Amino acid sequence: MTTIAYNQVPIPPFMYGTAWKKEATTRLVQLAVASGFRAIDTANQLIHYDEARVGQALKALESEGIERAALFLQTKFTSVEGQDHRTPYDPSADLTTQVRQSFDSSLSHLGTDYLDSYVLHAPFRRRGLGKADWEVWTAMEELYRAEKTKMIGISNVTAGQLAILCEQAQVKPMVVQNRCFAALAWDQEVRRICQAHGIIYQGFSLLTANREVLVNPEIRRIAQALGAGVAQVVFRFAMQIGMLPLTGTTSRQHMEEDLAAERFTLTREELQTIEAIAL
Numbered sequence: 477m478t479t480i481a482y483n484q485v486p487i488p489p490f491m492y493g494t495a496w497k498k499e500a501t502t503r504l505v506q507l508a509v510a511s512g513f514r515a516i517d518t519a520n521q522l523i524h525y526d527e528a529r530v531g532q533a534l535k536a537l538e539s540e541g542i543e544r545a546a547l548f549l550q551t552k553f554t555s556v557e558g559q560d561h562r563t564p565y566d567p568s569a570d571l572t573t574q575v576r577q578s579f580d581s582s583l584s585h586l587g588t589d590y591l592d593s594y595v596l597h598a599p600f601r602r603r604g605l606g607k608a609d610w611e612v613w614t615a616m617e618e619l620y621r622a623e624k625t626k627m628i629g630i631s632n633v634t635a636g637q638l639a640i641l642c643e644q645a646q647v648k649p650m651v652v653q654n655r656c657f658a659a660l661a662w663d664q665e666v667r668r669i670c671q672a673h674g675i676i677y678q679g680f681s682l683l684t685a686n687r688e689v690l691v692n693p694e695i696r697r698i699a700q701a702l703g704a705g706v707a708q709v710v711f712r713f714a715m716q717i718g719m720l721p722l723t724g725t726t727s728r729q730h731m732e733e734d735l736a737a738e739r740f741t742l743t744r745e746e747l748q749t750i751e752a753i754a755l
């Protein structure tokens with residue numbers, strides 16, 4: 477199964493996230509691909525990610541016969557506010573130059589000549605979009621038009637910001653990546669806009685942001701009846717309501733369990749129960 481954005485580019489249905497893996501990044505990316513993940517998420521932001529170590533894993537995988545084209549690679553442009561002193565661009569340059577330099581450095585870290593998806597890590601302000609956001613987005617649109625990336629997207633975005641972007645951008649985002657809180661009806665407002673525009677919604681922290689859901693007796697009952705784990709039920713729920721989940725697991729067993737969530741189906745009633753748990 478793949479998920480297809482409005483520009484007809486497909487993404488594998490489950491994404492492996494590489495945040496906070498540090499020196500284990502290379503080993504874990506190799507393990508994730510060996511377990512069956514085909515989509516990898518990273519960012520050119522050394523505080524939380526290590527793109528170069530993802531690149532080392534890709535090199536090793538290629539020597540084992542897993543070619544670049546078989547994988548979906550997504551990385552992000554992170555503004556100076558989200559970086560420490562190790563910015564992957566000249567922080568005094570204009571934003572268009574920063575995006576170009578960051579993108580080129582991502583290609584070099586990952587050992588590739590194109591990306592599948594390039595994401596703005598976060599808008600510069602909490603509400604609305606300002607001049608800086610538009611300058612960065614325009615630079616990303618240029619990368620898309622030049623076919624250096626198959627998709628562009630935005631992360632940590634509010635429904636209001638996404639609506640403005642969809643209305644005013646020359647190229648609408650193909651992906652949105654947000655932390656998904658069950659208490660916000662699993663980010664329903666943002667997901668609704670995504671659905672209306674054919675944008676793929678990627679949900680992260682599905683487990684870590686929703687600890688109250690994981691211990692809820694109703695979801696436990698659903699999991700038990702299916703012979704599945706609660707984490708699997710959350711991931712399957714996410715897929716069935718139209719999300720593309722991310723997992724950042726460090727365990728081989730959990731990688732296999734997370735991917736196996738595709739193998740069972742929740743009923744409409746079960747989906748409604750889970751949807752309402754934290755409301």
Ligand SMILES: NC(=O)c1ccc[n+]([C@@H]2O[C@H](COP(=O)([O-])OP(=O)(O)OC[C@H]3O[C@@H](n4cnc5c(N)ncnc54)[C@H](OP(=O)(O)O)[C@@H]3O)[C@@H](O)[C@H]2O)c1
Nearest residue numbers: 493494495517631680681682707722723724725726727730
């Ligand atoms: N755009 C952004 O600003 C942003 C922010 C945060 C994250 N992200 C992306 O999203 C990715 C995932 O982040 P995340 O926050 O969702 O995940 P995460 O924090 O890396 O954690 C997933 C947690 O769930 C556990 N887990 C996974 N599968 C499980 C299973 N089957 N049973 C029990 N526990 C399980 C993991 O434990 P084990 O390791 O023990 O399995 C881990 O503690 C990141 O790596 C990054 O790529 C993006």
